[in-house]
Amino acid sequence: MVFLNARRLRDKIWPEPLPPPASFDGQTVLVTGATAGLGLAAAVHFATLGARVIMTTRSFSRGVSAKDHVEQRAGIIGKGRTHLMELDMNRYSSCMSFVNELKQTEVCQNGLDVAVLNAGVINVNFMQSPEGWEQTIQVNTLSTTLLGLLLLQWMKQPGRDTKPHLVFVTSRDHLDPDITTWADWSNQDGILRHFSDEKRWPVGQLDPNYANSKLLLTYAVEEICKRAAGPNGSVDVIVNTVCPGLVSTDLAREVAKTSTLMQLLVSVYQGVLGKSADYGARFYVTAARTSEDEHGKYIQSMFTDDEYRRYAIILPTPHTQD
Template sequence: MRKPIWQFIFDQWSTVPPVEKANLRGKTVVVIGANVGIGLEATKHFARMNPSRLILGCRSETKGREAIEEVKRETKYGESELWPIDLADFSSVKAFADRFNKKKQGKGLDILVMNAGILQLNYEEAKDGWESTIQVNHLSTALLSLLLMPNMISAGTLSSPSRVVIVSSDVHYWATIEDEVRNSPKVLAKLSDKTYCTTNAMRRRYHQTKLFNLFFVRAMAAHLRLKTPMAAVAVNPGYCYSQLRRFHYSRPMLNMFVRMMELLLAWTSEQGARQLVYAAVGARKKGGSGCEEELKGGYVHLAEVVEPSDFVISKEGGMLQEKIWNETIEILSGVTPKIGDIVAEYFQ
């Protein structure tokens, strides 16, 4: 599928479907990047569904505590938990997963929403040596998703699989990967190389990582063993008012353009959050359009599974997806040997 700009504008002006509702009593929900924007609004929606546990993963403890209070004030749900996590630091991601394993207090994890992300205009190195957008948006997102997989599989059933929801974006339709990068033995390493990360290269970086989010979800679905009670889903929250673009505000001309785009096209954070909620609790029927099976490895847009970009579903896209999957597993296996064990047990 191709998505011209006019289609993007039409979608932004379309009526946003109402929020999906479900009974989450007895369920455990984790939202990473829950203290602001669509992550916070999605957390509020989950809170209204009364889960047994609702864990907010936040980098800033101060903002996290403020989010807890806002959730309680607006939903009357008082059981939210704040757990610190910094996706720019692999050790923080591992500590979060270890804490969950020790304190899961029940059968496991039913819903994981990976919403945290950054949009950098300039090269910045994360603690572990990777370009920060690559690490936060892709590598750490994949790391936590994989480390929590055993808990999700133990919570799911074939009739009601657990779900990992990874926030992608329609910008994947316009993502470009140069032949120089595609043909490199290590795609992620090439993209993360400081000498490669020119100003022009960094303009494409966010789009590329959103493509990688979709690749990761599709690769998980393709490699998971049959009858594994877990579904991986990518979701487009739409173009929303967001602090994600805060780095643009320091550049006058870019700031003016972004403000105009937001005024003309942007959804509210709550409207964007509805897409995350649909990916997490919607499409539970069996068979036909909008069924559970259709959701696995799918791309959710406006509360339905839609076709991703032509490149994603092409032979070349499939080859790049597999190449990045293998490189990702290799990198993360170096972060912790648990990744190798999980891949060996649950993937084929």
């Protein structure tokens, strides 16, 4: 814990550098969950660096003020270059119609250069999605994976000048779950059903499924990485996972609401160790510029590659991120 917090402080003091201006000139970038926090800050970075940015929202009024914010922050470069689209990741139908609409939009007439799948939630209380899964698992794992698969198929278009990037926002917390019983659960109801069973919801735990949802997403991305290869084994779409580090956003709002003490703890913890959304979102920009030989890498600052390998070794499947 001391080690992790020391690294968090270091990240706060030495921010990830941004690439030169105009690095994304002529590119079209999608950011999901762009109304707040890291998604909003990432939209500002990409617009400032010259991209046309597609921002997703669940509520158009919230989306319009986010879009205005991005255009204002990006100044003259961002004017008229941001686009709003509706996406609710509680429902598969919304994910599918979103991708269908995206393919038809004028801004995507030359395809999509970068997709950053950022939207995510933390739930303290059990909530079920209309699809029947626990909502953290629905949004962070299942709908993110579905979007990733649908986008990958489309982004694999032959004859492009540059390799497109598909970026999945995970979290360092994917290293936390104790997976020793996962094989047993898999043989019983299945792991997803286990985590979506209200009777098994651990009351009193702050964010029961968050780390599980991010580890499950990490496993799904391993499969997506394999599918990103073309017939001759070349990488058609560069796929990465990214962790922005600890960032002061509203993500932990449900945790803060559990008591006045927790509200205080969350704000002190984020205040002392949390980076700004601007700093955290710089890792998304880094992940959107990786080279082909970094395909599959976990982009983050907390660990060196060797340290991550040592932590990740406890995971059951081989990791391509290293």
